[in-house]
Amino acid sequence: QVQLLESGGGLVQAGGSLRLSCAASVRIFNAYDMGWFRQAPGEEREFVASITLNDGPTSYAPVVKGRFTISRDNAKNTVFLQMTDLKPEDTAVYYCAAGLGAQFDYWGQGTQVSVSS
16 A cells, blocks of 8 residues: 655756655654655665645755755645755755654655756
């Protein structure tokens, strides 16, 4: 049973924008904080952004703060990551995750984001 399904990745030129979406099961979306992580080739997976349950506080990695925005649509059980001013170093597989606090227990399959220079 797929509980987190990402979409919206693709190829974009540097300076461009993309919006990632993550459709979650009702059970997951209504019980957990949501986050985005990414993993570049040869690198470890890293935190990108998170938003708490019930549209609470958001948190961002310093390298994306001011460029990326995380939000959640409670009516659609979906969390978004709006990415602007994309840079080649943003190229990675982006994963949606759900959990509580710093512990993320549920993961999507990932969506590829590629930024050309």
